Amino acid sequence: MxxxxxxxxxxxxxxxxxxxxxGVIAAARRHPEAIGTVYAAQNGILGALDEVLVDTVQLPDAxxxxxxxxxxxxxxxxxxxxxxxxxxxxxxxxxxxxxIGYLFYNGGGDSADTCLKVxxxxxxxxxxxxxxxxxxxIDNDLPLTDNAPGFxxxxxxxxxxxxxxxxxxxxMAASSTRVFILxxxxxxxxxxxxxxxxxxxxxxxxxxxILTPEVPFEAGRFLKAVEAAIDRVGYxxxxxxxxxxxxxxxxxxxxxxxxxxxxxxxxGVAPILANLVKESLGHKCHWAxxxxxxRAARHIASATDLAQAVAVGEAAVSYAISGLKSVxxxxxxxxxxxxxxxxxxxxxxxxxxxxxxxxxxFLTSDGLxxxxxxxxxxxxxxxxxAPPPFRDGLPDYPHWGWVPVEKRLPPFNRG
Amino acid sequence: MxxxxxxxxxxxxxxxxxxxxxGVIAAARRHPEAIGTVYAAQNGILGALDEVLVDTVQLPDAxxxxxxxxxxxxxxxxxxxxxxxxxxxxxxxxxxxxxIGYLFYNGGGDSADTCLKVxxxxxxxxxxxxxxxxxxxIDNDLPLTDNAPGFxxxxxxxxxxxxxxxxxxxxMAASSTRVFILxxxxxxxxxxxxxxxxxxxxxxxxxxxILTPEVPFEAGRFLKAVEAAIDRVGYxxxxxxxxxxxxxxxxxxxxxxxxxxxxxxxxGVAPILANLVKESLGHKCHWAxxxxxxRAARHIASATDLAQAVAVGEAAVSYAISGLKSVxxxxxxxxxxxxxxxxxxxxxxxxxxxxxxxxxxFLTSDGLxxxxxxxxxxxxxxxxxAPPPFRDGLPDYPHWGWVPVEKRLPPFNRG
Numbered sequence: 001m002x003x004x005x006x007x008x009x010x011x012x013x014x015x016x017x018x019x020x021x022x023g024v025i026a027a028a029r030r031h032p033e034a035i036g037t038v039y040a041a042q043n044g045i046l047g048a049l050d051e052v053l054v055d056t057v058q059l060p061d062a063x064x065x066x067x068x069x070x071x072x073x074x075x076x077x078x079x080x081x082x083x084x085x086x087x088x089x090x091x092x093x094x095x096x097x098x099x100i101g102y103l104f105y106n107g108g109g110d111s112a113d114t115c116l117k118v119x120x121x122x123x124x125x126x127x128x129x130x131x132x133x134x135x136x137x138i139d140n141d142l143p144l145t146d147n148a149p150g151f152x153x154x155x156x157x158x159x160x161x162x163x164x165x166x167x168x169x170x171x172m173a174a175s176s177t178r179v180f181i182l183x184x185x186x187x188x189x190x191x192x193x194x195x196x197x198x199x200x201x202x203x204x205x206x207x208x209x210i211l212t213p214e215v216p217f218e219a220g221r222f223l224k225a226v227e228a229a230i231d232r233v234g235y236x237x238x239x240x241x242x243x244x245x246x247x248x249x250x251x252x253x254x255x256x257x258x259x260x261x262x263x264x265x266x267x268g269v270a271p272i273l274a275n276l277v278k279e280s281l282g283h284k285c286h287w288a289x290x291x292x293x294x295r296a297a298r299h300i301a302s303a304t305d306l307a308q309a310v311a312v313g314e315a316a317v318s319y320a321i322s323g324l325k326s327v328x329x330x331x332x333x334x335x336x337x338x339x340x341x342x343x344x345x346x347x348x349x350x351x352x353x354x355x356x357x358x359x360x361x362f363l364t365s366d367g368l369x370x371x372x373x374x375x376x377x378x379x380x381x382x383x384x385x386a387p388p389p390f391r392d393g394l395p396d397y398p399h400w401g402w403v404p405v406e407k408r409l410p411p412f413n414r415g
Numbered sequence: 416m417x418x419x420x421x422x423x424x425x426x427x428x429x430x431x432x433x434x435x436x437x438g439v440i441a442a443a444r445r446h447p448e449a450i451g452t453v454y455a456a457q458n459g460i461l462g463a464l465d466e467v468l469v470d471t472v473q474l475p476d477a478x479x480x481x482x483x484x485x486x487x488x489x490x491x492x493x494x495x496x497x498x499x500x501x502x503x504x505x506x507x508x509x510x511x512x513x514x515i516g517y518l519f520y521n522g523g524g525d526s527a528d529t530c531l532k533v534x535x536x537x538x539x540x541x542x543x544x545x546x547x548x549x550x551x552x553i554d555n556d557l558p559l560t561d562n563a564p565g566f567x568x569x570x571x572x573x574x575x576x577x578x579x580x581x582x583x584x585x586x587m588a589a590s591s592t593r594v595f596i597l598x599x600x601x602x603x604x605x606x607x608x609x610x611x612x613x614x615x616x617x618x619x620x621x622x623x624x625i626l627t628p629e630v631p632f633e634a635g636r637f638l639k640a641v642e643a644a645i646d647r648v649g650y651x652x653x654x655x656x657x658x659x660x661x662x663x664x665x666x667x668x669x670x671x672x673x674x675x676x677x678x679x680x681x682x683g684v685a686p687i688l689a690n691l692v693k694e695s696l697g698h699k700c701h702w703a704x705x706x707x708x709x710r711a712a713r714h715i716a717s718a719t720d721l722a723q724a725v726a727v728g729e730a731a732v733s734y735a736i737s738g739l740k741s742v743x744x745x746x747x748x749x750x751x752x753x754x755x756x757x758x759x760x761x762x763x764x765x766x767x768x769x770x771x772x773x774x775x776x777f778l779t780s781d782g783l784x785x786x787x788x789x790x791x792x793x794x795x796x797x798x799x800x801a802p803p804p805f806r807d808g809l810p811d812y813p814h815w816g817w818v819p820v821e822k823r824l825p826p827f828n829r830g
Contacts, residue, residue, distance in 0.1 A: 009586070012587070013583055013586045013587065015579075043589035043590065044590075046589055046590055070582070071579050071582050071583060072579070072581075072582030072583045072584075072585060072586040073583075073586030073587070074586075076585075076586050076589060077586045077587055078587070078589055078590040078591070079587070079590050079591045080590050156808060156809070159808075159809055160714055160809055160810055161708050161711075161712070163809060163810065163812065164430075164486050164487070164707075164708070164711035164712055164713060164714065164810070164812075165706075165707040165708055165711045166487075167485065167486050167487030167711060167812060168428055168486060168487045168488075168707045168710060168711040169487075169707065170487060170491075171424070171428045171487040171488030171489075171491050171492045172427070172428065172488070172491075172492055172493070172494070174458035174461060174491060174493055175458065175459075175461055175493040175494050175495050176493070176494045180706075180707055182708075198807075198808070198809065199809065201807070201809075202814055205814070268683075268686055270704075271683055271686070286706050286707055287704065287706060288703075288704050288705060288706035288707060288708050289685075289702065289703050289704045290703060290708070291580075291595075291701050291702060291703035292579075292580040292583045292584065292595055292701055292703060293576050293579070293580055293597075293703050293705070293708075295583060296576075296579035296580045296582060296583040297576070297579055298579060299575055299579065299715060300714060300715070302808065379807065379808065382808035382809065383807070383808045384808065385802075385805055387800075387802070390800055392613075392616070392794065392798070393571060393574075393613070393717065393794065393797035393798045393799065394571070394574055394575055394578060394613065394614065394616075394797065395575055395578065395579070397578065397579075397582060399617055399620070
């Protein structure tokens, strides 16, 4: 007798997380002997607790396929760490009420941990549940997998943006702005910042300085590197991870600023670096903060990333059907040039709650540039274009307008 | 006897300013009977003063065509107001030394003024010079022309980014960030900010609040609009022009912030608005500042904008050859639906130093949204995709590596 499946998105979304959703749902449809209905939780695990479920049967194949072209989390995501006790118990009540035998949990490190806990609870209580974690994170800091779905597209966006803004800065440097600073995501790791180095296809091209959390920030060294670039090429483009910190681990953004009312300013290392350059070197600076733009930019997604996001979704279903429990499909790099990869199953227990920092050998010895080894790693991940369809001049993204199923359980007080 | 031409780029660059350069140079090549060599000044008028000229003959047609696909200013631009007296005199020495009979000056309002002054000087002194201004500005604030080349591509970038970041914000709003603020360019006018309204293809879609310099900023009204959007759809996406100001004309960015060292913080209304939302409403906020990213984003340029950028370049050459002096090709809108446009010559004297504000009827009566009239105006300008070629996963932009001509004049001391 086929069992139903629950699919849920967790944590920060990516330009291709919905492609993994498509991978899961479309693969499940190909196996009606094993999987009945795929329900998607709205707003991730919160929707599961509140029994706000979408019956994906309401999606005809053609509309379903549009998941591959849509950024954000089509079913909604959330930041919520599932609590043991009442919440975990409620989740299993939901599984029972909806005859759910498969959980496909699409998230990063935290959700891998949650997924594992759910699997362990089921095993301990002898409940028939197969939990598979579907990886995604723009941060690329998941262990075991060579790279995380979502990251390649962000790398492509960031490198494209840096190349373009670099040309702009070069145009104006003779009489105006000499320094351009782009702040990218990466609270704990410098994967995204380092990948921006791909923009420099020739030695003098932007970016000229890359700042990562892995390399302690020193103002003097930073300013010297900026000045050296200006001496060399007349301008300087800097890419800074939001999480850069000094040798004592103090975030630069905490050195922070206050607004006119004396309130601590929200985030933003770019304006702090710009001030430093202006005050210390006297150069006119421009700065940008990409924030959500980088992780939502489906219009410039990597075709390779998209294919991998689909593949991990499909593999999750294969693993589940073949009886593999508590695993996560990971991407294994077979070769960099030409790039070859395959999907393998890794035990969830080895994934959960471990963070993979950027290897220092991916940076040059001064820690401020992408090294050849880093380039070799990153380059395959941004290959290929996969633009969404356009309508009226803009990417055509569906408005899903989900109608949730009628509830079967009493309300749950999340407290 | 054909005369040579000088082409120069001026002011902030656009994603398609080089397409106008292509229009000028390619059209001139088709008229060897009238125009000899096209020289391009490096770094705009500064290069002309310093006699740093590029002989565009060194560009074979195939490489020349790549100008259409490259953002930034391929020949370099500058911010420099040509001074009467020594500088103007020097410019005419250059014209004489290089037998220049045509000036194609590619810029915004300030450069239209400069171009006019050069033309008047020539006329007064009986010098045979035809000066034509080739319009460009992402700000879209040039008078007489229905729209300015460069603007449509920025509008397309901004509307795309807002649509994408809006989906991201919607995904997370149930448990995390509820408000996303995107700061766009527009120190004096709200054309760019308003065009972001195109992203909202259905009433509930992002952006929910648009802030322009034309509508005085009131914190209370702003916060009420944010809260109303959250009540209605669960989240709120705000687009703010950098130049928003209060009823007294005080820029919000001047209300400004200071960093930990007590230095005034450089620019950025987005973090100020984010702080306001957080302190007043308690919502978690994310913010982005697009800065150069928006005006360099050739990868998402508007095909319509590109065509118009080429057309004004070509028209400038036609006008010059046919003896029209001191004019600027302008875009005339014949119809909005279906969109039809043509190029006409407008007298430079009517262009110079006038700024065209966003018409208030392009906003809804509360001043915080794009109106149907505004949508009708903006929509045609972002139509069509014209992606650059990609190589190794990134837009393939040439490194020009210009070799300037050997100088004929003594050095000029710009003082």
